[in-house]
Amino acid sequence: MTDAAVALPARRRRSSASYRLERRIKKGFLVVAVGLVLIYTLFPYYWAIVSSTKQGAALYRNTFLPAFDLTYYKALYENRIFLGSLVNSAFVASSTTALSLILGISAAYALGRIDFPQRRGVLMTILMISIFPQVVVLSGMFELINWLGLYNRPSALILTYLLATVPFTTWILTTFIREFPRELEEAAIIDGCSHFRILTKILLPLMGPSLASTGILAFILAWNEFLFALTFILTDENRTVPVAIGLMGGSSRYEYPFGQIMAASVTVTLPLIILVLIFQRRIVAGLTAGAVKG
Template sequence: MAGGSRHYSNSTYRKLRIAKRAGLYAGVALVLVYMLFPYYWAIISSTKSREDLYSFSLLPSLDFSNYITLYHNPIFIGAIVNSAFVAFTSSVISLVISILAAYALGRMNFRFSRIILICVLMISVFPQVVVLSGMFEVIGWLGLYNRPTALVFSYLLLVLPFTTWVLTSFIRDLPQELEEAALIDGCSRLRILTHVLLPLMGPAIASTGLLAFILSWNEFLFALTFILTDENRTVPVAMGLLTGSSRYEYPFGQIMAASVTVTLPLLILVLIFQRKIVSGLTAGAVKG
């Protein structure tokens, strides 16, 4: 009886483990379907003709006329170039400034450093519409209106607080002994940053730089407000202004093709640098 009871308990425990594992896998599958199905639907919609768009089907039609029409649109191709320039430039400038600011806020003990860091965090959560009118006046005063440089300047307001906060938390987690040894050897603060700390900040720089690039690439409100001509527009605005062959036609297929085109490079970059993104953000969030 004891042996049979023990055997029954082991069998029940094994079934419970299998049921829990099956439930876990089912939950992961549901999350993946929920997250990936919209992008899959955009892919199959972009490969359907105008008539097939109104018939429900989970299989692509392999009609690439939407992509052909889109890639022959010089406004959309120019928008991709403009977005790449604006996103890359704003990300690089924000990283350079935030690295210097993060070292000052994370390593140098001066008055009001914590207050400054709190202000940086508060600025990062401000809605864009709050600063839109003020930025409009500043852009006009600088003479940058209707130029890609206006977006680079305005995107720093969105990207710089985020990169500064993450890199400051990461620098605080680096060993203090490395800097003390460099100071004893006669290194300056700038040399310590560039030759000692900067090589250790690879994961944090990769993660913040990529997320800053994505944030600048997807921005819509500033790009719609500060740019008026088609040749200077970025991808989000160009997608929103796509038109069909007539004023009553909604180019759903072309919009889906455009969304796939501009999202696929970002997905590839995230998949390539996913480990550095996770390690950089988690390392910077321990003491921040």
């Protein structure tokens, strides 16, 4: 047996060992990267929970360890203004989401399935509207709300939130509708179905994941909105949660209610987490729909 024949298995063993070592190093880097991302994303929420269980000087002792003091949470649940703001936010966000999906899916079907010369221009206009800063339209919306007599009413927030959520839902749902095969629609047209029946009886039942993902994102957008809610609502009875948290005050003008604000922030975030956990499968299916064509 020649020296080359003897050296070949040894080279293969060394290359196999180096390949396994390289895979372990890459896996180690991946684990470290995932760990850093989790710490970066979860630590603020953990810190908010810890801070909401401490009072006074305890905030500065053992900063990263909870004290299991629920005084601030009990005070929140006894605060009628805060509980009312939760109800207001739920009503406004739910109404905004429902109207956004109804209007968005109707516009998305027209833009995704019906051919007309101005379709591309309409899509570009919708995209431009969706990226407008809120401050740009604030004065105009103020005049419109005042003219309609909706000032200091929850309906004013629903109307203004639609300005951001309808373009968003329309753009996203148009992408989903374009992915459905044309044969479904053509067969329905041959059977005499109108566009309304095609949308409601054929396409809509297939859009569960996309509607769930788009609806959750629109709900979060309306739930977290602050500027319009601060501008168009004046009384505590009609305020939404972000404004109620922003206007929280201490027992004196020199006290900053940090722990109470953290407790309110944790309480406000819980409904969003529950919604995402309930619809997580549909959200993932909706976000990945149309990613692979075949």
